Amino acid sequence: MKQASRWFSRNLIRIYAFIGFAYLFLPIIYTIAFSFNNSTKSNLVWVGFTWNNWLNPCGAPDVCNALGNSLKIGVLATFFATILGTLMAFAMGRYAFKGRSVVNILIFLPMATPEIVMGASLLTMFISFGFNPGFWTIVIAHVMFCISFVVVTVKARIASLDPRLEQAAMDLYADERETFRRVTLPLVAPGIAAAALLAFSLSFDDFIITNFNSGDVNTFPKFVYISAQRGLPPQANVIGSSMFLIALIIVLMGQFVGRRRAGVR
Amino acid sequence: MSTALLHTGTHENQTSLAKKKLLPYWLLAPGIIWLTIFFLVPIYQLISTSTQTQGYGIGTYVQTYRFANFMDAITSSKAQLFRSFEYAFLATCFALIISYPLAYAVAFKSGRWKNTLLVLIVAPFFCSFLLRTVAWEQILGEQGFVIKTLRFLHIMGAQGHLTATPFAVVAGLTYNFLPFMTLPLYASLERIDIRMMEASGDLYANALTTFRRVTVPLSMPGVVAGTLLTFIPAAGDYINAELLGNPGTKMIGNVIEARYLAIVDYPGAAALSLILMVTILILVMAYVKRAGTDELV
Numbered sequence: 001m002k003q004a005s006r007w008f009s010r011n012l013i014r015i016y017a018f019i020g021f022a023y024l025f026l027p028i029i030y031t032i033a034f035s036f037n038n039s040t041k042s043n044l045v046w047v048g049f050t051w052n053n054w055l056n057p058c059g060a061p062d063v064c065n066a067l068g069n070s071l072k073i074g075v076l077a078t079f080f081a082t083i084l085g086t087l088m089a090f091a092m093g094r095y096a097f098k099g100r101s102v103v104n105i106l107i108f109l110p111m112a113t114p115e116i117v118m119g120a121s122l123l124t125m126f127i128s129f130g131f132n133p134g135f136w137t138i139v140i141a142h143v144m145f146c147i148s149f150v151v152v153t154v155k156a157r158i159a160s161l162d163p164r165l166e167q168a169a170m171d172l173y174a175d176e177r178e179t180f181r182r183v184t185l186p187l188v189a190p191g192i193a194a195a196a197l198l199a200f201s202l203s204f205d206d207f208i209i210t211n212f213n214s215g216d217v218n219t220f221p222k223f224v225y226i227s228a229q230r231g232l233p234p235q236a237n238v239i240g241s242s243m244f245l246i247a248l249i250i251v252l253m254g255q256f257v258g259r260r261r262a263g264v265r
Numbered sequence: 266m267s268t269a270l271l272h273t274g275t276h277e278n279q280t281s282l283a284k285k286k287l288l289p290y291w292l293l294a295p296g297i298i299w300l301t302i303f304f305l306v307p308i309y310q311l312i313s314t315s316t317q318t319q320g321y322g323i324g325t326y327v328q329t330y331r332f333a334n335f336m337d338a339i340t341s342s343k344a345q346l347f348r349s350f351e352y353a354f355l356a357t358c359f360a361l362i363i364s365y366p367l368a369y370a371v372a373f374k375s376g377r378w379k380n381t382l383l384v385l386i387v388a389p390f391f392c393s394f395l396l397r398t399v400a401w402e403q404i405l406g407e408q409g410f411v412i413k414t415l416r417f418l419h420i421m422g423a424q425g426h427l428t429a430t431p432f433a434v435v436a437g438l439t440y441n442f443l444p445f446m447t448l449p450l451y452a453s454l455e456r457i458d459i460r461m462m463e464a465s466g467d468l469y470a471n472a473l474t475t476f477r478r479v480t481v482p483l484s485m486p487g488v489v490a491g492t493l494l495t496f497i498p499a500a501g502d503y504i505n506a507e508l509l510g511n512p513g514t515k516m517i518g519n520v521i522e523a524r525y526l527a528i529v530d531y532p533g534a535a536a537l538s539l540i541l542m543v544t545i546l547i548l549v550m551a552y553v554k555r556a557g558t559d560e561l562v
Contacts, residue, residue: 006472017370020363021382024389024443027400031392034403044408084296091292103293110304112493112549114501116518117538120525121307124314124535144303147296205394207504208518212525224395228508232399240396247391251384 028244035237042231053234057242060233066223067239069135070204073219077142077203082196084143085150086188092151093158110148118145119212126213133215141213142206146199153198157191190258201247308542315535326531338536342520346540349517352431353500356438360446360495361488363439368450368487369480373459386447394441398508401437402428405509429511437505445494453487454480489556497545517541 034043038050058064092103110118122141126133165187169179207221214222224236315334317326339346371382389397405411405427415421427433457480465475503518517537524534 013366013370013374016366017374017382020367020370021385023363023440024386027397027404027440028389028392030400030404031396034400044403044406084299087292088296091289095289095292097286097289103297106297106300106305110300112497112546113308113542114497114518114545116501116503116521117311117542118304118307120521120534120538121311122303123525124531125303125307125310127531128310128314140303144299147300151296201391205390207395208502211522221393221395224393224399225504228395228399228402232396236396240393244388244392248384248388251387255380255384 031237032241032244035234035241037234037237039234043234043237044231053238057235057238060227060235062218063220063223063233063235063239066218066220069217070220073135073138073142074200074204076139077146078196078200080139080143081146081150081199081203082192085147085195085199086154086192088147089151089154089158093155107148107151110145111152115145115206115208116212119209122209123212133213135217137213137215138210138217138219141209142203145206145209146202149198149202150195153195154188154191157188157194161187190254193254197247197250204243311535311538314531315539317532319532331532334532334536335540338533338540341533342517342537345515345517345520346537348514349500349541350544352435352438352506352514352516353496355435356442356499357446357492357496359435359439360443361492364443364446364450364491368447368454372451372454372457383451386451387444390444395504398437398441398504401433401440402508405433405436428509429514431510431514433509434505434514434516437509438499438502441502441505442495442499445498446491449490449494450484450487453484453490457483485556489553493549493552497549500545501541 034046035053036049036051037043037046038048038052039045040047053059088103088107091097092100092107119141122137122144123133125131126137131137161184166179166183169183170176174182205221207225210219211222211225220239224232224240227233227236313328314326316328316330316332318329318331318334319325320327367386371379371386375382403409407426407428412421412425412427415425416423461479461483462475465479466472470478500516501518503516503522506514506516506519521534521537521541524530524537
C-alpha cells in the first residue's frame with residue numbers, strides 16, 4: 001500500500017509537470033499554428049493551410065519596419081547594457097569598496113520598480129528637457145532597464161568561479177592582465193553571453209516603457225498591440241514564431257557547446 | 266582573487282596601489298552615471314511633477330506644491346489601485362501553486378533531461394509577450410476551441426464567456442509572469458543537498474513531513490525572490506487588463522497610461538505612479554523583512 005502510494009505520488013508529479021508544460025506551450029503552439037493560416041482579414045478563425053505568410057513575412061503593412069526598429073534597438077541596447085553591466089558586475093563581484101550597499105540599492109531599484117513608473121518618469125524627464133521621444137529615447141530607456149539584469153547575471157557567474165584557477169595562472173607567472181585575459185574573461189564569458197541574450201530578449205519584448213518613450217517610432221510589440229484591436233495579420237505570428245525558434249536554437253546550441261567542452265575537460 | 270591582488274600589489278609601488286583602490290569606482294562609473302541620469306533623475310522629475318497644477322494651455326504645468334494631488338489621485342482611482350494589488354496577489358499565488366511542483370519536478374525528478382526541461386521553462390519567454398497574450402485572448406475568445414468545447418458539453422451556457430472577465434485577466438497575469446516564479450524556485454530547490462532529505466527520511470519522517478519541514482524551508486529564498494519578481498510586474502501591468510479584461514477590470518496601469526498618453530494629466534499620472542511605486546516598495550520591504558532575506562541582488 002505504501003509502495004503503491006509512493007509510486008502514485010512519484011508519477012503524479014510527472015503528470016503534473018506534463019500538464020504544466022502543456023499550459024506553458026499552448027499559446028506558443030497556437031501562435032505557430034496560426035502563422036500557417038490562410039486568412040485574408042483577421043487571423044481569428046482557421047481557414048486553411050498555406051506557406052504564403054512564411055514566404056512573404058513582410059506582406060502586412062509596416063510589420064517589417066516595426067521589426068527592423070526592434071532589432072536595431074535590441075542590438076544597440078544589448079551592446080551598451082552588456083558593457084556597462086559587465087563592468088559593474090566585476091566591481092561588485094571582485095572588490096570591497098566604500099558605498100557598496102548604496103550601489104547595490106541603485107542596481108536593485110530598477111528591478112523593483114514597475115515598468116509603467118519607469119516609462120512615465122522617463123517621459124516626464126524627456127518632456128521637461130524638451131527632448132522629443134523617438135528612436136534614441138527608446139535605446140536609452142532599454143539600456144537603463146537592462147543594466148541591472150546584466151549585473152545580476154554576470155555577478156552570479158563571477159561568484160561561482162573557482163579562485164584557485166586564477167591563483168594557478170599567477171603561480172605560472174602570468175601577470176594580472178594576462179590572468180584576466182587568458183583565464184578570468186574566458187571563464188566569465190558564458191555569463192556575459194547569457195546576460196546579453198537576456199538583455200536582447202528584454203529589449204525586444206518590451207512594450208510598456210517603449211510605448212511611453214517611442215513617439216511615433218513603431219516597434220514590433222507596439223505593432224502587435226495596435227493591430228490586436230482590429231485583428232492581427234498572420235505575418236505577426238510568422239515573426240513571433242521565428243524569433244521563438246531562433247532563440248530556442250541559440251540556447252540549445254549554447255548548451256550543446258557547453259556540454260561538449262565539459263566533456264573534453 | 267582579492268588575496269591574489271594583494272599578493273601582486275605588494276610588489277608594486279604606492280601609486281599603483283592607490284590606482285587599484287580606485288579601480289572599482291572606474292568600473293562602476295559608467296553604469297552609475299547612466300542609472301543616475303536615466304533612472305534617478307526621472308524619478309525626481311516624477312516627484313516634482315506630482316505636485317504641479319495646470320498652467321496656461323493643455324499639457325503645461327507649473328510647480329505649486331499641491332500635495333492634494335495625491336488625495337485626488339487616490340480618491341478617483343481607489344478601485345483600480347486596490348484591484349491591481351488584488352489581481353497581482355492572486356496571480357502570484359496561482360503562479361506559486363503552478364510553479365512549485367513544476368520546479369520540483371525539474372530539479373529532482375528529471376534525471377538527464379534536466380537542462381532540456383529548464384530551457385523549455387524559459388522558452389515561452391522567447392515568444393513575444395504581447396503575442397502570447399493575444400493568443401490567450403483568441404484561445405479563450407468567442408471563436409476559440411475552449412469555449413466551443415465548454416458549450417458543447419453544456420458546462421457553459423450560450424451567454425457565457427471567458428474573455429473580458431476578471432478570471433481572464435488574472436489567468437493572463439499568472440501565465441505571463443510564470444517563468445519569473447519558476448526560475449528562482451528551481452534555482453533554490455536545485456541547490457538543496459539531497460542528503461538533507463535522506464537524513465530526514467532516516468529519522469522516520471514521512472515524505473510529507475520531509476517536504477514540509479526540510480524542502481520548503483530550504484527553498485524559501487526562491488519563494489521570496491519568485492513571488493517578488495511576479496508580484497511587482499503584475500501590479501504595474503496593464504496589457505492583460507486591456508486585452509483580456511473589460512472596463513470593470515481596469516488596473517492602476519491602465520489609469521496611469523490613459524492619464525499620461527490620452528488625457529495629458531501629467532501631475533495626476535505622476536502622483537499615481539509614485540503611489541504605486543511607494544506602496545510596492547513598502548510591501549516588498551515588509552515582506553523581505555518577514556521572510557528574513559537581506560541580500561536581494
